[in-house]
Amino acid sequence: MVLPIVHYNDPVLRTKGAPITVFGPELAELADHMIDTMHDAAGIGLAAQQIGQARQFCVIDLARAERDFEWNLDGVPTPLDLIMPMALVNPKVAFLAGEDTIYEEGCLSFPGINGDVVRPDQIRVTFQDVSGTPHTMSCNGLLGRCIQHEVDHLNGVLFIDRMAKKVRQGIDADIKELARQTREASSPET
Numbered sequence: 001m002v003l004p005i006v007h008y009n010d011p012v013l014r015t016k017g018a019p020i021t022v023f024g025p026e027l028a029e030l031a032d033h034m035i036d037t038m039h040d041a042a043g044i045g046l047a048a049q050q051i052g053q054a055r056q057f058c059v060i061d062l063a064r065a066e067r068d069f070e071w072n073l074d075g076v077p078t079p080l081d082l083i084m085p086m087a088l089v090n091p092k093v094a095f096l097a098g099e100d101t102i103y104e105e106g107c108l109s110f111p112g113i114n115g116d117v118v119r120p121d122q123i124r125v126t127f128q129d130v131s132g133t134p135h136t137m138s139c140n141g142l143l144g145r146c147i148q149h150e151v152d153h154l155n156g157v158l159f160i161d162r163m164a165k166k167v168r169q170g171i172d173a174d175i176k177e178l179a180r181q182t183r184e185a186s187s188p189e190t
Helices: 025-040 142-153 163-187
Strands: 045-047 057-060 070-072 086-095 100-106 113-119 124-129 136-138
Touching: 025 045, 025 057, 025 086, 045 124, 057 142, 086 142, 100 142, 113 142, 113 163, 124 142, 136 142
Parallel strands: none
Antiparallel strands: 045 057, 057 086, 070 136, 086 124, 100 113, 124 136
16 A cells, blocks of 8 residues: 655654564554555655654665665675565664765655765664564665665654755755645645
C-alpha cells in the first residue's frame, strides 16, 4: 500500500523518532508499505517521519542503483540482491576514517529540490531488522550516504541542514514556496 509522504514544514520532520521496542508482523507490514511508497515515488530511502510517524525506522533500496559502493553485512560481503530492499530499526551511524564526499542529494519530502551535501564517505551502521535481530553494516559511497540521510531524518535533521550556506541560499526560494504549500495544505478550510 502506498502511503502519503509528508512534505517540508510538517513538524513531524523535525521530531526525533522514538525507539522501536515491539517487533513482529505489524512492523514487517509497515516496512512493506514504506517500501511500496518509496518505490512509487522513485526514491532510494524513506524514513518513518516522512510518512508521519516519529519512530526510529527507515527503509532503503539500492538494488537498481549503479554499484559504485562497497559494503559488508555482519562482516560478510553479502550480495546486494539478497539484502535489498532493507529495513533499518533503531540505526546508529559511526563515521569511519576516510574522505568526505560532496554529492547532490534530493529528498522525497522536498520534491524537485536538490543540493550538494558534504558527508563522510565511510560509515558503520548498527541496527536491528524487523524481527529484532541485530546487524552491523560497513559501507561507503551512495549506500553510506543514503543511510546517513535516512538516519538524519530519524533524528529530526534534514538534508538542507547539512548544506553549505551558499548552496542553501541557491534553493531558499524553492524551500520557502514548499513550506507555504505545506502550510496551506494543512490549514483547515474556512
